[in-house]
Amino acid sequence: MWDRIVQEAPDFFTYYNAIFVLQAMGRTLGLTVIGCVTGFIFGFAIAAIRSTRARALLPLRLLVTLYVEIFRRIPFLVILFIVMFGIQAVSRGISLFAIALISICMVSTAFMSEIIRAGMESVPKMQREAAEAMNFGFMRTLLLIILPQAWKVILPPGFAFMVMFIKDTALVSQMGVVELAFTGKMFVGRGFSPFLVYGTVLAGYFVMSYPLSRLGAYLENRLATSRSRESIQRVWTGPGPVQSEPVGEQG
């Protein structure tokens, strides 16, 4: 095995292969970043809707909750299949990359909204009521009271989620989007040693996600409040790092 790797290495680590892999990495990152940013925007809207209490908005709240629960409980691969065939039944002109992006945005919206909701709920209810008593409107309460306190709780799991999503986009390779995991398939198809190829692919993923997860861990230590931990533990958004927390302190 070693002599095969050594023998193939000069053919494998060429300039054009490097560019190909880097482009694929860029596509993986692009999918992740666009997905997470879109997910953040829509997830924020969903969390805001779910935090309302007006009776008139009840159907909307139910609809949005249904969306979140459904998309958090279907495997990403299955969502990919449904979106791909659903879109192709409507039109043929959409690229695979766009289809992948759409399904990624749909999933990340659901997960991000849960993260943001947990952050919003970490702000004590009394403050919301106090704002109401002082005749603050919905937007003013959200922007001036809730968000300034909630962002500390939202950011660390947000980064943890992004790391998870870098890894989840690997499934997109199965429908033929040329991202990092797909390059692995392609190079193996060209006859390179799988050790070499998948080793490189794993290293590529590691290079992308390790700095992000370090950043997330740093933010978690830096921003952690006593409130943030209990509220995050109550929702699940995939396996993120769990902070050790003495249970006794909760009283």
Next chain:
Amino acid sequence: MNYTFQFGVVFAQLPYLLGGALLTLEVAFLSFWLGAVIGLFGALGKMYGGRAIRWLINAYVVFFTNTPALVQIFFLFYALPDVGVLLTPMTAVVIGMTLNSGAYLTDILRAGILSVRREEIETAQVLGMSGPQMVRFVILPHIAKTIYAPLSNFFIWLVLGSSMAAIFGVEELTGRAINISTQNLRTIETFAVIAVIYIALTFIASIALALVGRWAFRVRARIF
């Protein structure tokens, strides 16, 4: 667009699909419990081991939590035959997911063990508890209460994650859906049906885990 939905052909295959759901649960169970064993030793090694052991476990956790499980299994499945290790798809998936979940569970279990404070143990000693009593009445309930929610979430994540076994040809729920849809060409309907099965599966798992948690450890887990 003029697409007529035909769910009948899919419903005819429902028993076959539900058999796949059993296999899905089996993969999730196996990788959860095997991963928990790795995680337990990992957590203990990370806390009480020497420098080399700690470094090794750290490297393992960092590597496996920062690379996709899919590519890890690709590596096991396609690269290991080069050194003479031939794995069936099922074993490759279970080994890959076990190694992956072992890394996550190391962190989760460590957080649980760390949450037991020295004062509690000292108090138990003052009360004259014996070693086994301390484990049974102080340490285990405390650890269970801390990590129960993350653990049950992780199990559900594993149920969903096991769908990637289909890519390697394991005939679990997603795999069987692919089989059916290549026969009846009703892809949207087939995958919509298995999506509902996945939702039902994880809902049942969530509710069951919440009930068990409430009954055994008095954890207030929430389902929604």
